[in-house]
Every structure is written in structure tokens, then in C-alpha cells.
Amino acid sequence: MKKPYHLFDVYGIELEYMLVNTNTFKVAPQVDELLTKKAGKLTADINNGDIAWSNELVAHVIELKTNGPTKNINDLAKKFHANILEIDALLKPLNLQLLGTASHPLMQPNTDTQLWKHSYSEVYALYNTIFNCKGHGWSNVQSTHINLPFYNDKEFEKLHAAIRIILPLIPGLCASSPILEGEITGFKDTRLEFYKNNQKEIPELTGLVIPERVFSKLDYHATIFEPIKKAIAPYDKDKILEHHFLNSRGAIARFDRNAIEIRLVDIQESPTADIAICALIIEVLKALVKKEFCTLKAQKSWVKEDLFLILNDAIKHAENANVDNEVYLKLFGLQAPATINTIWKHLYQTVKPKLHASHYEAIELILEEGTLATRILKAVGNDTSTEHIITVYRELQNCLKTNTLFKP
Incomplete structure (x- = not known):
């Protein structure tokens, strides 16, 4: 976001998809071939009108x-x-297809991962040296990113305060990664379970996923960026890593473009579902910024440790996670006990008049039938054979092609 925009003037949405082999269903590290076919030569970024395409860290993921x-x-x-x-x-001529959802259910990261070998490859290679990017937390984590602008410190304060409050609830709306390596993991949002720990070698990068209580640019640099720079220095001898790029919290401030990027959203089965989720999150954030639920002071008072406890439960149980923190529920005018599903139903009813009607069906399906993770588990049932898992995920591929919702 080049010039500073005011709160909610504009949006930036990013969606990540896997390439899989049509026959074997294995991930296919051939994004470079796709980009070459489109552009006539290999390029890492393609402008395609209103939507741009680009590569990611691993060679089987394309970002739109x-x-x-x-x-x-x-x-x-x-x-x-x-x-x-x-x-x-x-x-199609390459015998490949796109696949949605946040994690490939059968990928073996140690043998299936290939890093992107072209532009930025020195950055990715350094990351790989430090963290070993072959694990699920690096190579099998497709997400939706929501970028929201702020104009100055005052707007940053309001937006960051609201986002921090909402982050713990996000897996309860969009968890979509319940199966890894053919096994039901016990986490509805396995992507985030890995996300929490995939940079454990340098804990300053991810922190507790929930960002610290910082509400100005100066404070953010002192509390978050400076420790990151200090921690990475021994590994980054040639100074090729940049602090904005290194910050891996669940929402990151991009002062280079005056935006905050929310990263906790698992990608869904189709853009219809993804954009409905983004629209709902944005409307709830607008309501929080306008203090329709609670004061700015109440939002700012939350420490990351307390919010992380709620998030951690949501990573495991998604919409069925119980929230018994009375003070947190009071932020939204609710009483304990409540599940995250209850909270989202309440938030949805509150902001529904502001939402475009095209988003109702997807949101209501999620709130009534469960997150995509829940629906995937229902479809898989007790049969975790490779063949059955592939059958279910081929249905999800069909949802992506037809831009429809997954109803097992």
C-alpha cells in the first residue's frame, strides 16, 4: 500500500494454493512451469488485471x-x-490441478518439499539453513492473508488493538487443516499448531503469535523489531533478511506500507468461502474500532499471554473451543460459558446488516455445520485410508473449480 490510506479505505487479500498431480494427488513442485506458461518466460510475479500471481517459499505453492x-x-x-x-x-496439459485447504493431507514434507529455486532464492536458502523448511510448518501451510491500512499512529493504535482481540477467535471460523500424513492430528487447525513452533530456534520471530501490547510505531520497533534484528544477526551475516519479513506473529505491522497483515486465516475450499470469512472479520474489526462492543481502553488492556490461552484452545477445537474467561466474553457483551461458535454467531448477527448478502450462505454454513476442518472430518469419518482421503479432497478440488461450499 504505497500512499497511506485511512482505516478500511482499501483491502489487500492473498490466497495460497497447492499444485497437485492429477493422478497421484502428490504435491507438484512445478509453479515455475505454470508461471512460465502464463508469462512466456519465468517470472516470479505476474499482473493479471485485478489479481496478481506469485511464487512462495516452496515450489508447489502459488499465491493469488x-x-x-x-x-x-x-x-x-x-x-x-x-x-x-x-x-x-x-x-491441465501438465496433468496438474489446484487444491485448496491449509494443509495437504498426505504430503510427506521430508521427501516432497522442494524450495523455490529462482528469485529470492538466497533468502529462502538462508531460512532453510536456520529452520529447515522441510517441515509441515514451512512447506504445508496455505493461508489467507488480510491486509488492512492505517494512516498514522492514532489509527494504528485502534486497528492493532482490535485485531489483537479478534485473533484468538479466527481458527473457530476457518480451521481447515485436521489431517496430516494420512492421520487425524487431533487439531482442527494443525497449520497453526505448527505455526506456533516452526521458528522455535529464534523465538523472537513468532513470539506468542498474539502480538505484544504495542500501539505506536516507535513502541513497535522497540518491542518487536529490535529484538528480532538482534536475534537474527548471528545467522544473517550478509544482512539479507528484513525485519518486516522476519516478523511472524499472527498479525504483523508493515510500516513500510502502512498496513497490518492478519495471517491466522486457514484457506478454505473456494474463494466464496474465503472472501465471506474476510468480509466478516473486517466488519467485526470495524465495529470494534468504532467501540460498538467495548472501549479502546478495554481492548488495549489485554496481554498476549491471556489471549494466547484462548487461541491455543481454538487451534485444537476450533468452533467448539470453550471460552470461560468472563472478562474476555464481556468485551462482546456475552456471559460465560460460551464456545467460540457462540461468539461468532453473536458477532455475525451484530454486523450482518453491514455485510453484502453474497456472504451470508458461506458464513451461515460455517456457523451451523462447522468449520471446514469439522466438515472434512465428518466426510472422512473412520476411514483414513489414502484412497478415501483422496476421494474427499477431490470433492474439495471440485468446490474450488465451481466456487462452491463443501457440504459433506
């Missing part, structure tokens, strides 16, 4: 994103879907 800030979120599902259809057409 709004091509710069956009004012309208309501037509994005159609725009992303048009690009998905174009990509699938380009992939």
Missing part, C-alpha cells in the same frame, strides 16, 4: 492476491475464481 489495494471486497470471490479457472486450464 489483489493487485494492489482494492476498495471493494464483495466482487473478489468472482475475480479470484476466474483466475483459478485460468490456472487450472494452464495446468
